[in-house]
Amino acid sequence: MEAKEISKAVIKRLPRYYRYLGELMEENVERISSNDLSKKMHVTASQIRQDLNNFGGFGQQGYGYNVRYLYTEIGKILGLDTVHPMIILGAGNLGQALANYVDFEKRGFKLVGIFDVNPVLEGIAVRGIEIQMLSDLPLFLKENEVEIAILTLPKIKAKEMAKILIDNGIKAIWNFAHIDLDAPEDVMVENVHLSESLMTLSYNLSEYRKEHEGM
Amino acid sequence: MEAKEISKAVIKRLPRYYRYLGELMEENVERISSNDLSKKMHVTASQIRQDLNNFGGFGQQGYGYNVRYLYTEIGKILGLDTVHPMIILGAGNLGQALANYVDFEKRGFKLVGIFDVNPVLEGIAVRGIEIQMLSDLPLFLKENEVEIAILTLPKIKAKEMAKILIDNGIKAIWNFAHIDLDAPEDVMVENVHLSESLMTLSYNLSEYRKEHEGM
DNA sequence: TAGATTGTTAATCGATTAACAATC
DNA sequence: TAGATTGTTAATCGATTAACAATC
Known part of the structure; x- marks a missing residue:
């Protein structure tokens, strides 16, 4: 089965998420909600959740997103786990x-x-x-x-x-x-x-x- | 009166039009229709006409667009006429x-x-x-x-x-x-x-x- | 359990394409 | 005049935002 095409707009935003998550990691932030991230990045929380859900459920209700996990997963999506x-x-x-x-x-x-x-x-x-x-x-x-x-x-x-x-x-x-x-x-x-x-x-x-x- | 805001998508396309028109000028092409330009640029003719009409009517029915004139006008819009x-x-x-x-x-x-x-x-x-x-x-x-x-x-x-x-x-x-x-x-x-x-x-x-x- | 926050559906907004009347 | 092609309105498509039920 063909996975549904992910829009170019979403893909262009991924590296930016990756960058912000990297920064959060450096600040030892363990978890973050779409709402808090949206404030940092000046985008809507809704867009963040929509974007991420194109690739699967990375978050957890009542908790948010684990920074390190999400960073790693986005890295994989971007193909940064291979040379x-x-x-x-x-x-x-x-x-x-x-x-x-x-x-x-x-x-x-x-x-x-x-x-x-x-x-x-x-x-x-x-x-x-x-x-x-x-x-x-x-x-x-x-x-x-x-x-x-x-x-x-x-x-x-x-x-x-x-x-x-x-x-x-x-x-x-x-x-x-x-x-x-x-x-x-x-x-x-x-x-x-x-x-x-x-x-x-x-x-x-x-x-x-x-x-x-x-x- | 406030001129209506031109979308970011349109503005990002302007330099590309400018580039193609510059190339056409070098090839001594005097005029071009939105249809011919659309084939060269791989965009729709409709989009070209829509885009250009945000800034005024640069074309002429039955004729198309004068390459040199359009090039100059887009240059002005982009602010390339000043240092x-x-x-x-x-x-x-x-x-x-x-x-x-x-x-x-x-x-x-x-x-x-x-x-x-x-x-x-x-x-x-x-x-x-x-x-x-x-x-x-x-x-x-x-x-x-x-x-x-x-x-x-x-x-x-x-x-x-x-x-x-x-x-x-x-x-x-x-x-x-x-x-x-x-x-x-x-x-x-x-x-x-x-x-x-x-x-x-x-x-x-x-x-x-x-x-x-x-x- | 109660509170928080996701995942997801529905509503809105904006951008692109199609169509055609206006006009050169 | 007839043909070509724009300028522009209307229709469609896609992307963003809002809302909320699901669930941790």
Whole structure:
């Protein structure tokens, strides 16, 4: 039987729950009610209960939710209980920044390769991983198990490399290039369009100005 | 009279329209119908027309939309027709990566300062802007016009600096720290939670696996 | 047991899609 | 004018919130 599809909106909220539960754990909070959590997170208690119940009953009537248990369970749902080998394509500023993100490794996202076109970078180690040439990518993918590919290349190159990734069986792409990749539906693409995020901020700022300073 | 509020969902789609229109311009396409654009963007034509009509009638019956005109108008809506001086707090990998984003400057986002805690970085120039100490921030904000602050600091420091930014009249914060800033409602905060984005990808990947490989 | 709080159903709200009259 | 396509109203769909019975 097909489990009923969980909405994208719910899934995007999960990591935030996970973060708050992690913080509660650090503060040695043992249990929390949907109501108390709702106040901390500025969402409705109803939404919290609805969201969590998509995945099963994690709470207990009259008690609330056990923080550590819920944290662990959400972690499992997010796939943080297994190791995800990943590679970075593009060893520019952003690629290197991501390579140096300590948090990722802690959550099971293990960097196993970095690639670039620039021969000057070849062999330079970032976090103990030597930068390789993009031309070596197909062979690398055949010889190593890679789950996630991070794309921080300029858009033309990104499109080209996405094809190679997909042809070589990669099923998850974290895309930072300013394009929409056309991937088959068995390949997951998560986009981070930074300039679009900044434009949204700019919109809100301009809008606010118009309303408050006359226009 | 108060203009009716435009939904957040619509606003988040605007930069994507802007991007596609920019591409069409590069291809010298003069006009496009909502139907043709819908096929390119994989959204419904109805949504495109609805979205655009929130801001006024940009099209013409029987003709469609003039690409250049629509591009310019959306640019104005997004506030890209004016210069937004911005500063970066945190000159680590991510901060430097953002400082080097050429696209931002092209769109009017002008970097005017970079700050860090690390004295070793003091005076080093990134894109022609010398890194200053965070302790100089309050004075800098008083003497310079700054619209947008980019926060790429570790979370504890980020919270502290957000307060200083807000106290000094900054109205827009682009937050890359793994926290939710509590800002008054006249301060716009746009969050980029990279690890949460990666977790979403991880969820989708795990989910796909479960469905297709048995579990 | 009484009180608290979940899990879940029902009601509401908002966003998306469909349809079509207006009009270029 | 006839054809195309918008702008906009109405219908549908989905997501959020409210309510409350179940139960710890």
